[in-house]
Each structure stands twice: as structure tokens, then as C-alpha cells.
Amino acid sequence: MRIAHVITRMIIGGAQENTLLNCQDLIADHGDEVLLICGPETGPEGDLLGRTHAAKDGSAERLKSQPVPVQVIDSLRRSIHPVRDWQAAGELAAVLNNFDPDVVHTHSAKAGLLGRHVAWKQFKRSSGGRPTVIHTVHGAPFHDYQSASAKRFFIACERWAAKRCHHMISVADAMTDLMVAAGVAPRDKFTTISSGMDVEPFLAADDHRASVRQRYGINDEHVVVGKIARLFHLKGHEDLIRSARLVVDACPQVRFLLVGDGVLRDELKSQITSLGLVDHFIFTGLVPPREVPAMIGAMDLLVHTSYREGLARALPQALIAGKPVISYDIDGAREVVIDDQTGYLVTPGDECGLANRIIHLAKHRELRLQQGRTGQLRFTNQFRHQTMTKQIRELYCQIVAHNQSSLTS
Numbered sequence: 560m561r562i563a564h565v566i567t568r569m570i571i572g573g574a575q576e577n578t579l580l581n582c583q584d585l586i587a588d589h590g591d592e593v594l595l596i597c598g599p600e601t602g603p604e605g606d607l608l609g610r611t612h613a614a615k616d617g618s619a620e621r622l623k624s625q626p627v628p629v630q631v632i633d634s635l636r637r638s639i640h641p642v643r644d645w646q647a648a649g650e651l652a653a654v655l656n657n658f659d660p661d662v663v664h665t666h667s668a669k670a671g672l673l674g675r676h677v678a679w680k681q682f683k684r685s686s687g688g689r690p691t692v693i694h695t696v697h698g699a700p701f702h703d704y705q706s707a708s709a710k711r712f713f714i715a716c717e718r719w720a721a722k723r724c725h726h727m728i729s730v731a732d733a734m735t736d737l738m739v740a741a742g743v744a745p746r747d748k749f750t751t752i753s754s755g756m757d758v759e760p761f762l763a764a765d766d767h768r769a770s771v772r773q774r775y776g777i778n779d780e781h782v783v784v785g786k787i788a789r790l791f792h793l794k795g796h797e798d799l800i801r802s803a804r805l806v807v808d809a810c811p812q813v814r815f816l817l818v819g820d821g822v823l824r825d826e827l828k829s830q831i832t833s834l835g836l837v838d839h840f841i842f843t844g845l846v847p848p849r850e851v852p853a854m855i856g857a858m859d860l861l862v863h864t865s866y867r868e869g870l871a872r873a874l875p876q877a878l879i880a881g882k883p884v885i886s887y888d889i890d891g892a893r894e895v896v897i898d899d900q901t902g903y904l905v906t907p908g909d910e911c912g913l914a915n916r917i918i919h920l921a922k923h924r925e926l927r928l929q930q931g932r933t934g935q936l937r938f939t940n941q942f943r944h945q946t947m948t949k950q951i952r953e954l955y956c957q958i959v960a961h962n963q964s965s966l967t968s
Contacts, residue, residue, distance in 0.1 A: 560585075560955065561592045563660040563690075565651065565674035567637050567667045568600045569607045571848055573872040574697035577730070577754045577947070578666050579607055583625035584948035591952075594658050595627050596651065597670075598635035607848075630654050637669055644673065651677045655690075662955050664693045665724070668700035668713070672720050679723035691959045692724040696734045697754070698869035698890075701741065704793060717743045725958050728951065730754040731870040731891025750954055755947030756872060758939050760849070764856035764880035771857035775841050781814045782921045785858035785882075787851065787873040788865060790821030795864025795887065797830060798910050804834050805914035810921045813839065818854050820845040855880045859927055860920050863887065863896075866907055870894065875942045878902075878934030883927050885916045901934035 564582055569575050578595070585591040597608075608629060632654065634647040651673060655663065665674035671694050678692045701713035721727065721744040728750055729735040735749040777783060784806075788794045796817070806813050817827075817840065824842065831840050846854060855861065861877035863886035870891030877884050878895060884902040886892040896902045903916040920927050940946060 560589075560662060560952075560959075561594075561658065561660040562662045562664060562955070563594045563596060563655060563658055565596045565663065565665045565670045567598050567635060567670040569595075569597045570601060571607050573754060574666055574695075575607045576756065576848070576872075577695075577697070577944075579627065580755055580757070580944040581664075581948050581951060582627045584945060585952065586627065587625045588945065588948065589952055593627060594630055594654075594660070596630045596632060596635075596654055596674075598637070598647075599631050599633050600636055635670065635673070637667075639669075644669075648673050648677050660690050661959060662691045662693060664695070664951075666695050666697060668716075672716055675720045675723040688962075691955065691962055693726055693728065693955065693958065694720070694724045695728040695730070696738060696749075696869070697730055698867075699734060699737050699741075702867045704867065714741050714743065717741070721748070725962065726750065726954065728752050728954070729869075731894050733891040733894065734869050737890070752947055752950045752954070753875075753941050754870065754872065755944030756876065756942055758879050758943050760852035761855065761876050761879040762935075762939065764852040764882075766856065767853035768856040771853050775816070775843070775857070777814055777816075777841075777857065780812050782810065782812055782860075783814050783816050783858045784917055784921070785816045785818060785855065785861045785877075786863070787818040787854070787861070787876075788863075788871075789819050790817070790823040790827060792823070793866045794821075795866060795907075796823065796827050798864050798908065798913065799862060800827065800830050800834065800836065800840075802910040802914035802917065803836055803839065805911065806917045806921070807836060807839050809914075809918045813917070813921050815840045816843065816854070816858060817841065818843045818846050818851070851876065852880065855882060858882055859924075860885065860902070860917070862913070862917065863892065864907075864913065865889065868892075875938050878931070878937070879939050879942065881928075881931035881935045883920060883930035883934065885913065885920070887913075895934070895938060901930050901937065 564578055566578050582593045582595050585593050632650045634643045663678035665671040675692055701710045727748055732751050739746050855877050861882055861884045863871055874884050874895050878901055884896050886896045887907040888904040896904050898904055905912045
């Protein structure tokens with residue numbers, strides 16, 4: 560098959576890693592011809608393609624593993640800009656016409672909107688008819704923390720775009736529920752496929768436990784509570800820090816390991832200082848993806864206090880590494896965080912409940928090990944990137960076959 564993936568940015572992030580692994584697997588395991596189309600933007604998170612700059616001719620940069628042909632469209636940017644977006648649509652149509660794919664698979668809000676529009680309306684295949692158009696919902700662009708007008712606007716955009724694709728993939732059932740409730744598309748237009756990852760480094764996470772703990776001055780008696788997230792709004796770091804005061808009073812051996820960086824770093828450090836918790840918090844700064852398994856290996860449990868997120872990859876990553884998780888009960892979290900089995904769910908904003916759950920696991924080592932083992936056995940195969948790609952390609956084949964039969968009937 561000839562498959563074009565379209566995404567706005569290839570920063571280091573869950574949706575981007577999902578997309579790159581899918582492209583690599585389609586080439587290596589299925590012999591498909593794949594073109595990854597993206598914009599030039601990078602960010603403080605880093606660039607997943609290892610580019611120092613966007614090549615002006617859109618040529619592919621060298622990837623460390625399975626090479627993937629990459630076409631950079633300079634006008635394809637995340638922010639809304641009518642003139643530039645119109646230009647991006649034209650350039651995208653030209654790229655797709657030249658590549659002539661069987662399937663166009665879009666990701667993210669902007670690329671999803673433009674990509675579906677171009678593939679559905681403007682792009683005409685040389686073989687006749689439009690290509691099969693698939694969109695993945697990694698996270699909804701609308702949420703309760705936007706203004707009412709912004710939320711209505713993004714819902715309207717998603718409804719419009721949903722009519723310009725054959726099928727949609729959700730990374731969690733919760734994303735389908737959200738889209739259906741908002742009237743974006745009927746439930747039968749969605750299929751849930753877990754966002755894949757390279758699970759092997761997480762299965763071996765504890766191999767690095769001693770060296771990472773030594774690096775950050777963590778002793779054997781310390782119980783490490785980890786959080787992996789940008790230091791950014793709606794990630795809930797402030798909640799965790801306030802709850803930490805209760806945790807430390809009950810369990811002074813607890814240390815909090817914050818993996819990530821962002822605009823709130825200084826503000827969060829000031830909050831920690833004001834609560835007298837400086838000795839109990841460790842900031843790692845930005846960590847390359849290859850080092851994340853080692854960071855999880857140093858932890859004894861992971862917390863996730865974000866207020867919105869499709870299904871944070873840190874949750875299955877921690878479970879695959881054999882660590883229990885405590886998460887706010889949002890979006891797809893409940894699909895991997897199973898109360899009393901793989902960890903605990905907490906009502907968003909319930910800082911006392913969060914503290915109590917952390918204290919409970921901090922005091923019971925055997926329970927931590929038991930819940931971690933349960934999560935590892937339950938979710939390792941589900942989140943293998945090869946499993947994801949196999950399911951996605953089977954979906955491609957089903958939709959392509961259906962579309963072809965419709966043309967001939």
C-alpha cells in the first residue's frame with residue numbers, strides 16, 4: 560500500500576512517537592510505501608526527527624532506526640493563520656497528488672483539519688476517486704477549560720472534518736465517548752487502537768534503578784513518587800506539591816521526582832520552598848525519550864495529575880515497567896488505572912485523596928510490587944507498537960476494500 564501520514568509537528572511527544580513508529584512498522588513489517596508529511600516547527604520538547612532545521616526542499620533527514628521518507632511543508636503550522644493555512648492546503652494537495660497514496664492518515668487538530676479537507680475534496684488520485692482517509696484522535700482539541708466560544712468553534716471544526724474522512728481511530732475509548740457526546744460523528748465511525756510504543760526498554764527499566772537514584776542522591780530507604788509531564792498549565796503540579804505536604808508529614812522518606820521542564824519551573828520551585836519541601840523534590844529537567852525508562856526504573860510509583868489528556872503515555876509506560884500508578888480520573892486514565900489492581904483513581908482536584916493514596920502505597924511495598932506486576936502482565940502486549948500497527952493496517956485494508964466495493968457496485 561501507499562500511505563501518507565500528515566501531522567503538524569514532529570516534536571517529542573506521544574502523538575508524534577505513535578505516528579513515527581507506525582510509519583516505520585508499515586515499511587519494515589508490511590513492505591508499504593510511506594510518506595510522512597509534517598510542518599517545520601520544533602519546540603522545547605525537542606525534535607523527534609533529529610532535525611537541526613527544516614530542510615527547505617522538504618528532504619528527509621536521517622533517522623536513527625528505520626528510515627522514513629519525510630516531506631516538510633513550511634506553511635503547515637500549529638497556530639491558526641488563514642493565509643498561511645490556505646497556502647498549506649495548496650502545498651499539501653500538490654504533495655499528495657505527486658505521491659498518489661491509497662491511504663491518507665491524519666493526526667492532530669490542524670493537520671487533521673487541512674489533511675482531511677485536501678484528501679477528501681481537492682486531491683484526485685490518478686487511479687480514480689479519492690484515497691481512503693483516516694484520522695487519529697490523540698486528544699480532543701476542545702475541553703472544559705476553554706472559553707465557551709472557543710469550545711464551540713473547535714467542536715464545529717471537528718464535526719466538519721469528520722464528514723471528510725472514512726473512519727477515525729481513538730487512542731482510548733474515552734476519546735470516542737467525548738467525540739460522540741459532542742456530536743462530532745456517530746460511534747460506528749470510531750475504532751479504539753491503543754497508542755503503541757517500544758515496550759522493551761520499559762520492561763528493563765529496573766536495570767538502571769541504582770545508577771539513576773545515585774545520580775539524584777536518592778537513598779535505598781527513600782520511596783520515590785514520580786511524575787512525567789511538562790511543567791505547564793493544567794498538568795496539576797501545583798496539586799501534587801500541596802498534597803506532598805501531607806505525604807511528607809506522614810512519610811518523611813518520600814521523595815518526588817519531577818521529570819520534564821516548562822514555563823512553570825520557577826513558580827513551582829517557589830511553591831515548594833514556601834511549603835518547606837525543598838529536600839523532598841527533585842527536578843530532572845528535560846529528559847530525552849531514551850532516558851524515560853531509566854527514570855521510571857528509579858521510581859516506586861507514578862502519579863498523574865493532569866486535568867485533561869487523551870491517555871497519557873506515562874501511565875502504561877509505568878505499568879509496563881512494573882510500577883503502580885495514581886491518576887486523576889480523567890479521559891482515558893481509567894482504562895489502564897484500575898482501582899486496587901494497577902493503582903488508584905482520584906477525583907481531579909482532590910488533593911487530600913491524592914495524598915492518602917500516595918501515603919497508602921508508600922507504606923506498603925508488597926502492594927506496590929503486586930499492583931505493578933498486575934499492570935505489566937495486563938498491558939505490555941496491548942501497547943506494543945507492532946500490535947498497534949497491525950490493528951491500524953487491518954483497518955486500512957477493511958476500509959479500502961469497502962470503498963472499492965462501493966465504487967464497483
